[in-house]
Structures are given as structure tokens and as C-alpha cells.
Amino acid sequence: MSNPDFHGSLHAAPAGRGAAVEFDHISKDYGDLTVLHETSLRIEPGELFALIGPSGSGKSTLLGMLAGFVPPSYGAIRVDGTDIVAVPPYRRNIGMVFQNYALFPHMSVAENIGFPLKMRGCSRGEIAERVKRALAMVRLDSMGERRPAQLSGGQQQRVALARAAVYDPRLLLMDEPLGALDKNLREEMQEEIKRLQRALGATVIYVTHDQQEAAFLADRLAVMRAGMLEQIGTPRQLYEMPGTHFVASFLGEAS
Numbered sequence: 317m318s319n320p321d322f323h324g325s326l327h328a329a330p331a332g333r334g335a336a337v338e339f340d341h342i343s344k345d346y347g348d349l350t351v352l353h354e355t356s357l358r359i360e361p362g363e364l365f366a367l368i369g370p371s372g373s374g375k376s377t378l379l380g381m382l383a384g385f386v387p388p389s390y391g392a393i394r395v396d397g398t399d400i401v402a403v404p405p406y407r408r409n410i411g412m413v414f415q416n417y418a419l420f421p422h423m424s425v426a427e428n429i430g431f432p433l434k435m436r437g438c439s440r441g442e443i444a445e446r447v448k449r450a451l452a453m454v455r456l457d458s459m460g461e462r463r464p465a466q467l468s469g470g471q472q473q474r475v476a477l478a479r480a481a482v483y484d485p486r487l488l489l490m491d492e493p494l495g496a497l498d499k500n501l502r503e504e505m506q507e508e509i510k511r512l513q514r515a516l517g518a519t520v521i522y523v524t525h526d527q528q529e530a531a532f533l534a535d536r537l538a539v540m541r542a543g544m545l546e547q548i549g550t551p552r553q554l555y556e557m558p559g560t561h562f563v564a565s566f567l568g569e570a571s
């Protein structure tokens with residue numbers, strides 16, 4: 317059983333009033349299988365919020381609902397106070413970075429980064445200006461003309477970050493963005509993500525199965541288990557006062 321003291325007022329917070337993101341009693345069923353059970357979660361503006369938990373616990377499903385890939389079976393999702401469930405994915409203005417970052421191989425780095433702006437009908441001048449700024453943000457200033465294949469894995473992932481950040485989204489979703497990288501590169505990229513978040517002032521929701529990564533990056537984190545949020549808190553709260561045996565053993569595992 318989870319301990320209600322550890323969820324406190326952060327769990328199932330009341331609607332409205334300034335949250336960046338609110339999941340309000342969200343459920344997801346696939347036929348007879350319920351993969352999210354009336355999940356409520358409130359994320360504050362500018363927070364880097366990590367979702368951690370074992371494989372299959374529902375982390376990607378929750379992010380997919382925000383992104384618009386996965387319709388909820390029940391419940392409301394609000395971004396800046398507005399219910400977005402009926403808003404199509406391309407109208408949500410949410411930046412996304414996933415493990416398989418899928419850069420377009422036939423486009424230059426600059427064209428890759430500018431692509432979301434082109435889709436939004438921005439002028440050439442504005443695209444050039446914003447791409448230049450995004451390249452600088454991830455310290456790839458001189459790489460704009462290269463093809464993705466001419467970059468290292470870490471550089472390619474930085475291009476994916478720049479592409480997600482190029483239109484100044486208020487909200488960035490990252491689903492295991494560093495999962496494919498080796499340990500040294502992962503640590504370097506964690507710094508990069510922190511820097512990027514500060515530069516954008518964006519709210520970030522970060523999914524990882526790596527507890528250390530979550531503890532390093534996150535302002536707060538939630539541990540998911542079988543479609544439920546087992547505990548929510550700062551890394552320190554979770555490590556010092558794990559609310560359940562499951563949380564304690566999950567945080568204690570080597571990643």
C-alpha cells in the first residue's frame with residue numbers, strides 16, 4: 317500500500333490555478349487491460365519532473381497522452397489550465413525528444429532543426445534566425461550544413477534537442493532520450509538538458525528507467541508502478557523517506 321502522507325497535497329491537486337500540466341483522474345484501457353488507473357498529477361511551470369518506474373508501468377502512455385498519440389479512456393488533461401484532450405497533436409505546441417530521435421538523413425542539421433518551423437509556416441528569415449539560436453544553444457554552431465550521419469551519437473542527440481526546442485515550446489517531453497547513449501555521453505547530455513531547460517525556462521517531463529539520472533536531473537519525480545503513481549516528491553524526499561517497500565527497492569537498484 318502507498319502511504320498517503322508521502323503523496324501529500326501534490327497528489328490529485330485541485331484543478332486550475334497555475335499548474336503547467338494537470339492529469340485529472342486519467343485512465344487508459346486497452347480492451348480488458350487497464351494500464352493507467354485514475355492517475356492524477358500536477359506539474360508546476362518550469363519544473364523538471366521525472367517519471368520513473370519499471371518497464372511496462374505506464375510512463376510512455378502518460379507522456380503519449382500529453383503528446384496526443386494516446387487518447388485517454390477517461391479523465392481530463394490540462395496544459396496551462398486548458399483541456400487539451402480534443403486538441404490534435406500538431407496544435408499542442410509541445411516539444412518532444414525520444415530515444416530514437418529519428419533525424420531526417422537526407423536533410424542537413426539546420427534543415428532538420430528548422431523542420432518544425434517550416435511546418436508551422438514560418439518565414440525563411442525567421443527560420444534561419446531561430447535555427448542559428450538553437451544550434452548555439454546546443455553548442456553545434458558550426459555544424460548546420462552537415463548531414464546527421466556525419467555527426468557522433470551525442471551530437472545527433474543534441475540536434476534532436478535543438479529541434480524540440482526551436483519554437484520555444486513551454487513544455488518539453490522526453491522519453492528515455494539518452495537511453496541509446498553510453499555512460500560518459502549520457503552524463504554530458506544530462507548537463508546539456510539542464511542547460512537547455514534553464515535557457516528555455518520550459519517545463520520538462522522526463523521519462524527514464526535510470527534512477528540516478530532522474531535524481532540528478534529532476535526537481536521532483538514520481539515512481540510509477542503498474543499504472544499508478546506510487547510516490548511523488550523531490551529526489552531527496554524519495555531517497556530519505558521512501559513511502560513503500562517498492563519505492564525503496566526500486567530506488568536502491570543499480571541502473
Ligand code: ADP
Binds near residue numbers: 346370371372375376
Ligand atoms: P513504460 O513506458 O513504463 O515501459 P508503457 O506506457 O509503454 O510502459 O506501457 C504500459 C502498459 O501498456 C504495458 O503493459 C504495455 O504492454 C501496455 N500497452 C502500451 N501500448 C499498448 C497498446 N497499443 N495496446 C495494448 N497494450 C499496450
Ligand code: MG
Binds near residue numbers: 375376377
Ligand atoms: Mg516507455
